[in-house]
Amino acid sequence: MKLKKLVYIALIGSVVTSTFSCTKLKEEFKGELEEGTSNVDPGSLLITAYNSLNTPYQQEQRWVMQEISTDAAMAPTRGGDWDDNGMHRAIHLHTWNADNGYMNNTFVSLGTAIYNATNVLKYKPSTQQAAEARFIRALVMFDLLDLYGVVPIREGESFEDFRIAPEVLQPQAAIDYMVKELNEIMEGLPANGPRTAYVANKNAAKALLMKIYLNKGAFLNRQSPSFAPEDMNKVISLAKEITATGAYSISAKGKYFDNFAPDNDEKSTENIYTLFNKNGERGGSVDRTWNTIAHYNMNPGGWNGWCTLSDYYNKFSASDERRGIYYEYAADTTSNRKKGFKRQNVGFFAGQQYNWSTNKPLKARNPATAPLVFTPEVTIRTSGATLETAGIRPMKYAFDYGVTGQRNNDWVVFRYADVVLMQAEAVLRGGTGAATDALGLVNSIRTNRGVPVLASLTLDNLLDERARELYWEGWRRQDLIRFGKFLQAWQEKAADPDPKTLLYPIPSQQIAVNPNLKQNPGY
Structure with a gap:
């Protein structure tokens, strides 16, 4: 019963995060929270924060926006099935608007996860529990920035008083916040390897930092991203640190699908961060x-x-x-x-x-x-x-x-093969290292996948290699934007007439309740 009530409290909080009416509900919620503070178990709240990642990530919501918007995936309308008022078609065709259901559902789910992670910090968590919660928050902030270009966040006074609208971080401020957070929590995170990849860990934080530095130029200028050598060198340095742990290796021939198996927590040699799924214990949505x-x-x-x-x-x-x-x-x-x-x-x-x-x-x-x-x-x-x-x-x-x-399959968020490919890309984009070094990294993966090595490496064939290695893992849209190809035509999608689609619109429902949110250009 205690756990059930804690989950209930967290869910009520997440609803209040995205709306600013119902003053009496806010007062009752705050009173109940204050009254039960001494009995709140931060470990239970942390589990709630972890669980709140399941719906947006496991082939739903955030995943749809990252994959079905690309050449990798489509949700065709089959007669009367999969119509949903054109919601899925709009994502693939890039004809969405601010009222598309995926806009608001994903925004709310990611905001709920941020709230749940921040809520852990109120109740005297251990150093590791606090670090795990802050990792979850940084991960979700990264996706909000990637999808919508801004990050609403409640902290301090606005977390305590729901009448205060959440602060909205613009790209540079969000990047600075995430980098600072991840560096501050690094020592508090465990050094877990693939067997316990479902616990936020040092290498997961480093992989997320790699994603931030690699995509920084695209987050700041989506039409014409630049890649500063110092950022690329940070990507390379972090990749080398992850490799140096000796905890990971590219799956042997015939073992690629070990990373996604029902017992991938026992078999995988690559998984760095996953979402926990165990029958009869906790998890959900992986059946999708x-x-x-x-x-x-x-x-x-x-x-x-x-x-x-x-x-x-x-x-x-x-x-x-x-x-x-x-x-x-x-x-x-x-x-x-x-x-x-x-x-x-x-x-x-x-x-x-x-x-x-x-x-x-x-x-x-x-x-x-x-x-x-x-x-x-x-x-x-x-x-x-x-x-x-x-x-x-x-x-x-x-x-x-x-x-x-x-x-029981744990959902893969970060994987070592992605780390290796990001390192190779950072070299090609001006980081320290020779083109032959980047080629060797990519070929170390291809050899184990049963395909001939590449004779040379370009950004174009590196993007294709990322398509093959990471298909349907939730990275394709981000990759296409970073490589300058998201606006191009592909099957069942014409070239985008307007670069506004490099960002999704802020959901209409959210703008209505948060005066700090401004609609993205073109919507």
């Missing part, structure tokens, strides 16, 4: 990784929705294990493993699909006589014979058949 893409007749069955584009799929060679393999893992209780059928069960699903228990070809649902063949061709509005089958479906997280309910 299957539900959003799987056809109704597959096992696991899903909602038959999202897909990738054929041009993106064609970036992979046939030998690239990242494109899809039969992956043997203990939680696969189907005959695919037991009887040795060895049908592909992870990666990009294209062509005829099979029942992993009987090894028989699957059929579609409507018409039931049609073979379930996922086609590369897909339009943003599908109909007719290919209504259910259009589009190649990526499934990166191997399905956990061993449990009913919440699956």
Whole structure:
């Protein structure tokens, strides 16, 4: 009961964070909080802060805005399914406005996480608990800055009195705040490796600092980002520090999907920071990784929705294990493993699909006589014979058949392969090191993925390598903006006529309740 009440208090606080009416609710909330201060367990509040990351990150909200807005993913309307008043189509077509549901839902979820993290700091947490909470807050601030260009935050008096509107940090101030926070908490964080990557740790803080320094120029000038040598050298230095711990290595050949498996907390050699999912304990939302893409007749069955584009799929060679393999893992209780059928069960699903228990070809649902063949061709509005089958479906997280309910796959936020690729990019962008050094870093990944090494490295083929390595992990939009390609045309999306789309609009609902928020240009 105590934990339930703590969660309730945190949720009420998050609602009040995003609205400024209901004065009596504010007074009652504050009174209850003050009355129970001596009984509040900061450890329970910290768990609430961690849990508040699940919804925006695990293939929902923040993930949608980062991936479906790009060439990597699309949520086509399939007849009457997946229409939602055009909300999904608008994200891919870059025709969103400030009233699109994803604008407000994501903004509120990220703001809730910031509130929950800050709330931990009120109740005498240990040094490590405080450091973990501040890491969570910095991570979410980074995404708010990336998506919306500003960061609303409640601290001090505005955290205590909800009649005071949250301060809104502009890009440079937000960058300075995050860098200061992460450096201050570094010593208080544990030096956890892949086995406990779900706990905020030193290397996670360093990976986040790398992201900040690498994207700093884009955050300050999205149309014409610049990359200061001192920032690139910080990226390189932090990458070397992470490597020097000896805690991480690029997954061996055939082991790429260990990073996303139901027991990835035991198998991964790359995961630096993850979101905790454990059946019967805590977690949630990771099931969306299957539900959003799987056809109704597959096992696991899903909602038959999202897909990738054929041009993106064609970036992979046939030998690239990242494109899809039969992956043997203990939680696969189907005959695919037991009887040795060895049908592909992870990666990009294209062509005829099979029942992993009987090894028989699957059929579609409507018409039931049609073979379930996922086609590369897909339009943003599908109909007719290919209504259910259009589009190649990526499934990166191997399905956990061993449990009913919440699956055990921890969601990956930061991974060592990304650190290596960021280091290579920083060298190419003017940091200390030779082009051959950057090439060697990228080829160290490619060799383990079963593809030939590159003869040379350019920004263009580095971006393609990031597309292959990090597909559907929530980084594609950020990468395209940093590389100057987000406004270009791609399949089912014309070139953007206005650079305003380099930022999402501030949700109308938020501007209405926070006078410190100003709408982004062009909206």
